[in-house]
Amino acid sequence: MSAPQTVDVCVIGAGLAGLRAAQQLCEAGLRVCVLEARDRVGGRTEGGVLCGQAVDVGGQWLGKTQTRALGLCDELGLSTYAQYSQGQRLIEVGGKLRRYRGTIPRMSLFALLDADRALRRINRAAAQIDPAAPWAAAEAARWDRMTIDQWLQQTLYTQSARSLIDIVVRAVLTCDAHEASLLQFFSYVAAAGGKVETLAETLDDGAQHLKIAGGAFQLAQRLAARLPAGVLQLGAPVHAVEASEAGVQIVHARGQVQADRLVVALAPALAAGIAFASPLPAARIQLHSRLPMGSVIKALIAYPRPFWKARGLSGEVASDQGALGPVMDATPPGSEHGFLVGFFDGHHSRALAGMPLEHRRDAAIRALQRYFGDAAAQPIGYVDKDWISDPWSQGCYVGIAAPGTLTTCGPALRAPCGRIHWAGTETATRWAGYLEGALESAERVVAEIIAARV
Numbered sequence: 001m002s003a004p005q006t007v008d009v010c011v012i013g014a015g016l017a018g019l020r021a022a023q024q025l026c027e028a029g030l031r032v033c034v035l036e037a038r039d040r041v042g043g044r045t046e047g048g049v050l051c052g053q054a055v056d057v058g059g060q061w062l063g064k065t066q067t068r069a070l071g072l073c074d075e076l077g078l079s080t081y082a083q084y085s086q087g088q089r090l091i092e093v094g095g096k097l098r099r100y101r102g103t104i105p106r107m108s109l110f111a112l113l114d115a116d117r118a119l120r121r122i123n124r125a126a127a128q129i130d131p132a133a134p135w136a137a138a139e140a141a142r143w144d145r146m147t148i149d150q151w152l153q154q155t156l157y158t159q160s161a162r163s164l165i166d167i168v169v170r171a172v173l174t175c176d177a178h179e180a181s182l183l184q185f186f187s188y189v190a191a192a193g194g195k196v197e198t199l200a201e202t203l204d205d206g207a208q209h210l211k212i213a214g215g216a217f218q219l220a221q222r223l224a225a226r227l228p229a230g231v232l233q234l235g236a237p238v239h240a241v242e243a244s245e246a247g248v249q250i251v252h253a254r255g256q257v258q259a260d261r262l263v264v265a266l267a268p269a270l271a272a273g274i275a276f277a278s279p280l281p282a283a284r285i286q287l288h289s290r291l292p293m294g295s296v297i298k299a300l301i302a303y304p305r306p307f308w309k310a311r312g313l314s315g316e317v318a319s320d321q322g323a324l325g326p327v328m329d330a331t332p333p334g335s336e337h338g339f340l341v342g343f344f345d346g347h348h349s350r351a352l353a354g355m356p357l358e359h360r361r362d363a364a365i366r367a368l369q370r371y372f373g374d375a376a377a378q379p380i381g382y383v384d385k386d387w388i389s390d391p392w393s394q395g396c397y398v399g400i401a402a403p404g405t406l407t408t409c410g411p412a413l414r415a416p417c418g419r420i421h422w423a424g425t426e427t428a429t430r431w432a433g434y435l436e437g438a439l440e441s442a443e444r445v446v447a448e449i450i451a452a453r454v
């Protein structure tokens with residue numbers, strides 16, 4: 001076996017977190033290597049092609065308060081534009097499909113008041129949480145003892161309001177309400193600025209307001225292109241790590257690296273695939289098996305024309321019945337065709353994961369026909385990404401904490417273990433789960449490493 005490569009810092013993972021950390025460490029004059037399992041960079045961001053146009057089959061939207069991500073776009077020469085949201089939206093709840101304008105769906109007054117009361121309670125709870133330490137909130141123990149579902153059962157009076165909040169939970173966390181801890185949900189809202197509406201919206205301050213011209217997948221590609229030659233190794237899954245007081249030894253599919261410090265820029269569930277020969281603290285070990293990934297398949301469907309616009313619709317759909325949802329317009333600027341993007345999330349995605357593409361395409365078309373009628377029956381193109389079946393993601397968008405996880409293992413999320421530092425969007429204090437969170441985590445580990453070397 002050849003001699004190990006020797007560097008100051010080894011970074012595992014060439015997602016946004018790992019690449020941003022590597023770029024900044026290189027700029028600080030350190031010798032860096034990045035080991036990436038896949039044969040591409042970008043991790044949970046990825047490009048696809050639909051009718052000859054580049055599209056995002058992974059992470060895509062930015063919000064106005066995501067200043068790191070917007071700053072990175074500027075730095076890399078990428079521009080943004082607003083998500084198309086003109087016209088009416090569709091909502092299907094309790095078997096009724098309705099059109100509405102603005103942010104308040106058409107439902108019975110009682111159901112609306114019921115949902116509004118629950119949303120206000122979510123925001124009030126989020127205001128009590130420091131997203132850097134949700135486990136320290138006064139009510140943390142109570143909130144972490146129950147699922148979102150249990151809380152909704154206690155809180156809501158109407159089935160329609162229940163369906164509406166279920167749609168929000170699935171869209172935001174890509175899991176069903178019975179899968180996640182209430183504390184994680186409140187903490188997610190707190191990390192996004194404190195309003196659950198922000199997480200679900202395409203308008204103004206919503207997390208889905210802006211798109212990157214040409215695709216968000218370019219962020220990672222352009223960051224990687226700026227790394228000095230030889231820093232990035234693709235097709236190099238890391239199998240084992242052994243840390244000592246002298247340094248860290250990393251074994252990957254193509255060789256070995258000897259580093260002064262290690263950055264693990266992966267979701268905790270993916271870190272579980274690495275054998276840590278030197279013992280980690282119990283909470284850290286358990287974190288790797290107690291934050292399984294959410295469940296999502298992202299699909300894009302092309303039509304000859306954006307027929308929904310001609311009918312006064314924005315293309316936005318939320319449904320408690322259809323398998324595909326939320327759905328939004330995804331027509332690239334200047335395209336003659338019309339594109340829609342939709343998500344199979346939670347149980348809908350698990351039912352389709354691993355199935356042949358035609359199966360998923362048929363399910364998407366069936367759902368779109370349900371919302372838009374026969375006009376949706378004849379698409380001219382389809383592309384999707386089954387994130388559950390990808391071994392290097394095992395699901396998306398983010399690790400899901402079942403009850404009891406954050407209050408027991410949460411403090412281990414960011415705490416360095418000797419020479420091992422932990423990055424990745426799951427470790428962020430603002431916009432955890434998002435591109436913004438991945439970038440925040442990169443800045444933090446770089447600061448940790450530079451401070452440790454002084």
Ligand SMILES: Cc1cc2nc3c(=O)[nH]c(=O)nc-3n(C[C@H](O)[C@H](O)[C@H](O)COP(=O)(O)OP(=O)(O)OC[C@H]3O[C@@H](n4cnc5c(N)ncnc54)[C@H](O)[C@@H]3O)c2cc1C
Binds near residue numbers: 017296396
């Ligand atoms: C369908 C979808 C839609 C999304 N939509 C949005 C959105 O609109 N806006 C938004 O802000 N965010 C969105 N996200 C989330 C966003 O993409 C992620 O938060 C972000 O990309 C995470 O970056 P990361 O660097 O933390 O992790 P990752 O991107 O997961 O990077 C980790 C890297 O580590 C690699 N790896 C794993 N194991 C090993 C190993 N053993 N050895 C070496 N390498 C390994 C992986 O291949 C990967 O490249 C979405 C995600 C998905 C999937």
